[in-house]
Amino acid sequence: xxxxxxxxxxxxxxxxxxxxxxxxxxxxxxxxxxxxxxxxxxxxxxxxxxxxxxxxxxxxxxxxxxxxxxxxxxxxxxxxxxxxxxxxxxxxxxxxxxxxxxxxxxxxxxxxxxxxxxxxxxxxxxxxxxxxxxxxxxxxxxxxxxxxxxxxxxxxxxxxxxxxxxxxxxxxxxxxxxxxxxxxxxxxxxxxxxxxxxxxxxxxxxxxxxxxxxxxxxxxxxxxxxxxxxxxxxxxxxxxxxxxxxxxxxxxxxxxxxxxxxxxxxxxxxxxxxxxxxxxxxxxxxxxxxxxxxxxxxxxxxxxx
Amino acid sequence: xxxxxxxxxxxxxxxxxxxxxxxxxxxxxxxxxxxxxxxxxxxxxxxxxxxxxxxxxxxxxxxxxxxxxxxxxxxxxxxxxxxxxxxxxxxxxxxxxxxxxxxxxxxxxxxxxxxxxxxxxxxxxxxxxxxxxxxxxxxxxxxxxxxxxxxxxxxxxxxxxxxxxxxxxxxxxxxxxxxxxxxxxxxxxxxxxxxxxxxxxxxxxxxxxxxxxxxxxxxxxxxxxxxxxxxxxxxxxxxxxxxxxxxxxxxxxxxxxxxxxxxxxxxxxxxxxxxxxxxxxxxxxxxxxxxxxxxxxxxxxxxxx
Numbered sequence: 031x032x033x034x035x036x037x038x039x040x041x042x043x044x045x046x047x048x049x050x051x052x053x054x055x056x057x058x059x060x061x062x063x064x065x066x067x068x069x070x071x072x073x074x075x076x077x078x079x080x081x082x083x084x085x086x087x088x089x090x091x092x093x094x095x096x097x098x099x100x101x102x103x104x105x106x107x108x109x110x111x112x113x114x115x116x117x118x119x120x121x122x123x124x125x126x127x128x129x130x131x132x133x134x135x136x137x138x139x140x141x142x143x144x145x146x147x148x149x150x151x152x153x154x155x156x157x158x159x160x161x162x163x164x165x166x167x168x169x170x171x172x173x174x175x176x177x178x179x180x181x182x183x184x185x186x187x188x189x190x191x192x193x194x195x196x197x198x199x200x201x202x203x204x205x206x207x208x209x210x211x212x213x214x215x216x217x218x219x220x221x222x223x224x225x226x227x228x229x230x231x232x233x234x235x236x237x238x239x240x241x242x243x244x245x246x247x248x249x250x251x252x253x254x255x256x257x258x259x260x261x262x263x264x265x266x267x268x269x270x271x272x273x274x275x276x277x278x279x280x281x282x283x284x285x286x287x288x289x290x291x292x293x294x295x296x297x298x299x300x301x302x303x304x305x306x307x308x309x310x311x312x313x314x315x316x317x318x319x320x321x322x323x324x325x326x327x328x329x330x331x332x333x334x335x
Numbered sequence: 336x337x338x339x340x341x342x343x344x345x346x347x348x349x350x351x352x353x354x355x356x357x358x359x360x361x362x363x364x365x366x367x368x369x370x371x372x373x374x375x376x377x378x379x380x381x382x383x384x385x386x387x388x389x390x391x392x393x394x395x396x397x398x399x400x401x402x403x404x405x406x407x408x409x410x411x412x413x414x415x416x417x418x419x420x421x422x423x424x425x426x427x428x429x430x431x432x433x434x435x436x437x438x439x440x441x442x443x444x445x446x447x448x449x450x451x452x453x454x455x456x457x458x459x460x461x462x463x464x465x466x467x468x469x470x471x472x473x474x475x476x477x478x479x480x481x482x483x484x485x486x487x488x489x490x491x492x493x494x495x496x497x498x499x500x501x502x503x504x505x506x507x508x509x510x511x512x513x514x515x516x517x518x519x520x521x522x523x524x525x526x527x528x529x530x531x532x533x534x535x536x537x538x539x540x541x542x543x544x545x546x547x548x549x550x551x552x553x554x555x556x557x558x559x560x561x562x563x564x565x566x567x568x569x570x571x572x573x574x575x576x577x578x579x580x581x582x583x584x585x586x587x588x589x590x591x592x593x594x595x596x597x598x599x600x601x602x603x604x605x606x607x608x609x610x611x612x613x614x615x616x617x618x619x620x621x622x623x624x625x626x627x628x629x630x631x632x633x634x635x636x637x638x639x640x
Contacts, residue, residue, distance in 0.1 A: 256598075259605055262567045289611075293561075296613045300564055300605035306594075307629045308601045314619045321548075324612045 060254035060264065064247070066213040067113075067192045070254060071264040072272055073205045074221065075196045078232055085164040087149040089172040095144035103150055116189040117170055118145070124186070125177035139177065147172070154239040158311060160197070162246065166190030167197035184218035191246075200224040202279050204272075227282050233335075237315040244309045253305040260301040267297065288333040292323070365559035365569065369552070371518040372418075372497045375559060376569040377577055378510045379526065380501045383537055390469040392454040394477040400449035408455050421494040422475055423450070429491070430482035444482065452477070459544040463616055465502070467551065471495030472502035489523040496551075505529040507584050509577075532587050538640075542620040549614045558610040565606040572602065593638040597628070 062070045098118075100109035122141045149169065155161045170187040174180065188195035188205075195217065196203040201224040208216030244252075253260050271294055278286040302309040312320075323335045367375045403423075405414040427446045454474065460466040475492040479485065493500035493510075500522065501508040506529040513521030549557075558565050576599055583591040607614040617625075628640045 258572050259564045259567065259602065259609075262564065262571070266567070267563050293611050296611065297564065297609050300609040303608060304564075304602050304605040306598050306601065308625060310622045313622075317615045317618075320613060 060250040060260055061192065061247075062254070063211075063213065064251060066216075067188050068213050068216050069192055069205065069207050070260075071268040072207040073193075073196070073268075074272060074275055075193065075203055075205075076230075076232060077197055077200045077203060077224070078234075079224070083151075083153045083159065083164070083234065085149060085151050085161070085168040087147065087165070087168040087172045089145060089147045089169070089176045091139055091143040091145045091176060093140065093143055095146055098144050099146050101146075101148040103155060109147070113166070113190050114169070117166060117186055118173065120186040120189055121170065121173040121177055121179055124174075124179045124181075128179060141177070145176075153234075154236060156241045156245060157236070157239055158242060159234065159236070160193055162191040163193035163197045166194035170194070170198070182217070185214065185216070188213070188216060188218075193246075201226060204276070221276055222279055227279070229282075230284075235319055237313055237319070242311065249302065249305070249309045252307075252309070253301055256306040257301050257304040259304040263297060263301055285333045288327075288335070292320075365555040365565055366497065366552075367559075368516075368518065369556060371521075372493050373518050373521050374497055374510065374512055375565075376573040377512040378498075378501070378573075379577060379580055380498065380508055380510075381535075381537060382502055382505045382508060382529070383539075384529070388456075388458045388464065388469070388539065390454060390456050390466070390473040392452065392470070392473040392477045394450060394452045394474070394481050396444055396448040396450045396481060398445065398448055400451055403449050404451050406451075406453040408460060414452070418471070418495050419474070422471060422491055423478065425491040425494055426475065426478040426482055426484055429479075429484045429486075433484060446482070450481075458539075459541060461546045461550060462541070462544055463547060464539065464541070465498055467496040468498035468502045471499035475499070475503070487522070490519065490521070493518070493521060493523075498551075506531060509581070526581055527584055532584070534587075535589075540624055542618055542624070547616065554607065554610065554614045557612075557614070558606055561611040562606050562609040564609040568602060568606055590638045593632075593640070597625075 060070045062068045098109045100107045100114065125141060147169065149165055151161050151164065153159050153161070167187050169190060170183050174183055174186075184195040184198045184205075187198050192205070196205050198218060199220045202221040203218050204221050205218045206216065208214070210216070242249075271290060275287070275290055275294075277283075278290060299312055302311055326335055327333050365375045367373045403414045405412045405419065430446060452474065454470055456466050456469065458464050458466070472492050474495060475488050479488055479491075489500035489503045489510075492503050497510070501510050503523060504525045507526040508523050509526050510523045511521060513519070515521070547554075576595060580592070580595055580599075582588075583595060604617055607616055631640055632638050
């Protein structure tokens with residue numbers, strides 16, 4: 031239920047089904063600002079349907095809660111995480127702005143109430159399936175409903191996890207790098223809706239359900255600091271590829287789309303390997319699947335996968 | 336035995352122990368000319384001691400041989416391989432030049448005699464251990480002895496396998512890219528002899544004895560044609576790293592040497608991954624060993640491996 035005047039003491043957001051974002055690989059990039067989470071290049075992803083992978087998040091605020099608390103997949107987790115706190119702070123700021131600066135106590139749901147958040151993924155967490163993109167997109171949506179905030183929220187989601195800004199939309203979504211140091215123009219927008227290319231299917235093959243040895247955030251920071259190839263990729267390769275990828279999507283050109291998605295995925299993993307110490311997100315099974323895709327396409331004489 | 340006037344009908348070169356070249360990773364690069372085997376960047380390697388890895392090659396010429404023949408690790412192989420033929424042709428050309436253009440029949444060993452070559456590696460062939468570098472270096476040395484040719488032979492060895500030119504020398508060896516289209520300045524020279532850094536040890540860990548799925552030559556051709564990162568690496572990264580690596584070697588600075596060797600090995604493998612279709616020379620075991628090396632060094636607080 032939404033926060034309502036009749037229920038000021040206990041408000042809960044509807045479970046908000048997430049839009050986990052499976053990265054079309056050209057998304058991959060590093061960050062130019064790790065606090066504001068500003069990327070070194072623009073990026074693009076496809077948001078999956080919630081019937082398959084999804085995050086479900088419930089948020090509640092109450093005058094009876096004595097502290098903020100967070101449960102992740104049924105286990106209590108650290109609610110003090112700076113990125114979670116940044117999202118909470120930003121949503122409350124927007125709520126305050128929306129309420130026209132009226133005294134908090136006069137508002138239907140006090141912004142000073144402590145909050146309880148429960149979030150759950152129906153897929154492996156931190157295993158390369160964009161769980162933090164889905165998680166933060168879902169968290170920001172749930173908080174926005176709780177506090178009655180509407181409008182552009184991708185900037186807030188970005189503060190939780192960069193890729194979360196893209197997961198605020200369905201279909202094909204671009205995250206504009208932006209130019210401003212304060213990140214106000216580093217936003218996501220939809221390139222094409224989910225109805226645009228209904229024949230497209232995303233197969234998610236889980237080659238390991240284990241938590242990644244190096245998380246995305248730490249990994250990207252190290253890559254930006256140590257990989258000469260990443261710098262070149264962000265400056266000289268991605269801008270051209272991104273424009274090309276958008277054209278392939280608009281024209282529903284699977285041959286072009288598939289070839290470029292493969293190339294760019296490989297190049298992202300190449301920059302991980304060029305990071306020092308190197309980061310490995312592919313294992314032997316991933317590599318067998320990649321080889322299988324190439325053999326399958328070669329057998330059919332065109333890009334079918 | 337060397338070809339000698341008293342034995343004109345049957346001449347055999349002494350078994351020539353090879354100098355297999357284990358690549359200090361900055362060697363890795365592509366080719367700008369695949370026939371002449373001209374690289375897109377200069378490179379550097381360490382030649383291993385023949386007490387460990389070695390190739391042994393025997394070459395014999397006789398008027399009684401009816402055809403050229405080749406045995407590789409005990410099995411007859413294709414003697415018509417263009418690169419093997421190129422080496423044979425070049426050594427004979429040098430022999431002819433040395434004999435001052437005298438009629439062939441007057442020479443101690445006729446250059447028109449058919450040739451038999453037997454070559455053997457005491458380590459896995461085509462498995463990433465530079466077997467073709469050792470093999471062609473050894474072949475060219477054996478042929479040179481057979482025909483009585485001396486002097487600069489790295490250019491000839493390069494025609495067999497690029498990396499073979501470095502294996503003509505011991506110690507630390509640089510392969511100068513060169514500028515000439517005919518490749519006459521694309522030669523190897525010794526940066527420091529094997530006595531320069533006796534404490535240095537090369538551990539060769541064989542993670543797979545299987546033949547590589549994509550051979551070095553085909554792989555490098557595809558990389559040059561498809562990898563945007565390789566081009567950047569060759570032009571913008573390698574020249575600086577090579578100069579730095581030579582300084583580390585001269586100063587016996589293992590910290591600098593080891594860090595740069597690791598970084599450059601990773602970057603070479605990154606360009607393999609950026610190749611399309613991607614090439615994988617690392618497997619899960621390689622990656623575990625890399626991670627182990629980093630943990631070992633971290634534990635000791637300095638670069639020990």
